[in-house]
Amino acid sequence: MDCPHVTRFAPSPNGHLHLGHALSAIAAHDLARPGGGRFLLRIEDIDGPRSRPELADEFRADLAWLGLEWEDVPAQSTRLASYAAAAETLKARGLIYPCTCTRSEIEAAGAREGSDGLIYPGTCKHRGADPARPAAWRLDAEKALAQTGPLVWEDALAGPQAADMSLLGDIVLVRKDLPASYHLAVTLDDAADGVTLVTRGADLFGASHVHRTLQALLGLPVPRWHHHPLLLADDGQKLAKRRGSPSLAARREAGEDGRVLAQQLRVQLCHLEPDAAASI
Template identity: 50%
Template sequence: MNDSIRPTFRFAPSPNGLLHLGHARSALINDAMARASGGRLLLRIEDIDAARCRPEYEAAILEDLAWLGLAWEAPVRRQSEHMADYRAALERLAGMGLVYASFESRGAIRRAVAERPGWPRDPDEAPLFPFSRATMSEEERARRQAAGEPYALRLDMKRAAALAGPLDWREIGWPESGETTVAADPLAWGDVVIARKEMLTSYHLAVVVDDALQGVTHVVRGADLRAATSVHRLLQSLLGLPAPFYTHHGLLLDGEGRKLSKSIGSQSLRALREGGMTPDEVRRLADVCPGGAGSRSG
């Protein structure tokens, strides 16, 4: 079968720590869905954050995935090697008049929000950006950028959403079959950051560019990223990129009801392996059975 028309899935971890059981679940679901559809599985290393990402963590990711019995197509795409792709996308958005530089510090943003009780929050519970493009002239922004001041590049969400018009995405269930259409709501995110002076792209921008360039047809990831799909569909529309199918699977939670995370020190796959656990036991704990079928959504 021609690769260009085969279902194409990807697992895209960041090498800023060791993989845990939640990562295993996502990788295994991608693998199960790729096998069931006769598709391809790609591996992408999302290492745009040079301050936190390390080569030893990437090596550990490859080791853990191989131990689980996963195989992926070469070559592995590393985001740090493709900054020109993200720069081109950013320049296209800027050429459409949809990008502006903001110079407000995190402290200034917190103070502004504190002065406005009930200020709206985005789907991740972070306060929306409390300033607007109109607070500063474009000439002043350009002057401050040229002077080397720190800045974030934000998407003018109202203008972008108006240009794109109504959007939706196709959501495929797992393990239950079936497809639904979900209305996108990018305005719920406010003027999101799509790049910074010290980081030439954001997760939002890089992921849609990568998926398009890699020919990804099915994005399978945790339910915590479901709301972000609204931003991704907006960027795909603005940049003329194809819209993949999406599956947002259930998350594994710890004993306190928190999703497993590197930031809270969730037990790593390496620790489980060194403790004597087998790949099949990890599959069962991750709620993805050894044969590649899932028992429930987690």
């Protein structure tokens, strides 16, 4: 029999939550709670000036309105030392290198599209970075593979996966303007919080190949993953803060019943992934 799951919902306070966030939170909550597991709330608040601290309490009000119960864990802004230590470890092993390229320079170099945007063509790896310009630090995917060898990870819905770094290439682990990229921070945070089932949208499926690689390089525990399908807007696009998708806060303040909404989303989730219950 499987041990109870530890899941998490980890929103960034750079905009209001919408129905897509609600679906993700409910999925993570419901996968943990029935078996006596733990559902964690972690605020990913290292997005520089875009982070708005007051939204963290709004998020909690939204989750309570949906009828969810959770445990708070430390926000990312309290964990900067762990990100710096991991980056120094990777630097010392020659696994990351500085990169001063801008997005326009990467586009001009003919970079191809990957699962998470443009795949870096390795310009600074081959010529060296300009020391006079601000630098990000990228993972050398070839060196990483040489150290880890073939790796596998398991998605609850899609089954076993062979880790494939070519989907994202030499990704940024330390940004020019922030202490860590999403990939480094979330991998370290999930390990620190004891997350055993990483529940998130299918749009992040490709990122899990990189996170599995980082776990191997840094000696971190390996969870299972559960990438649920996305809710789509009427135009077929995924819901997003930047697209102005209607917020949970607005619905809550208008007097809508959050528990009824949560049950409706559960029904939608059952239609989106009918075999999920059997696969967990």
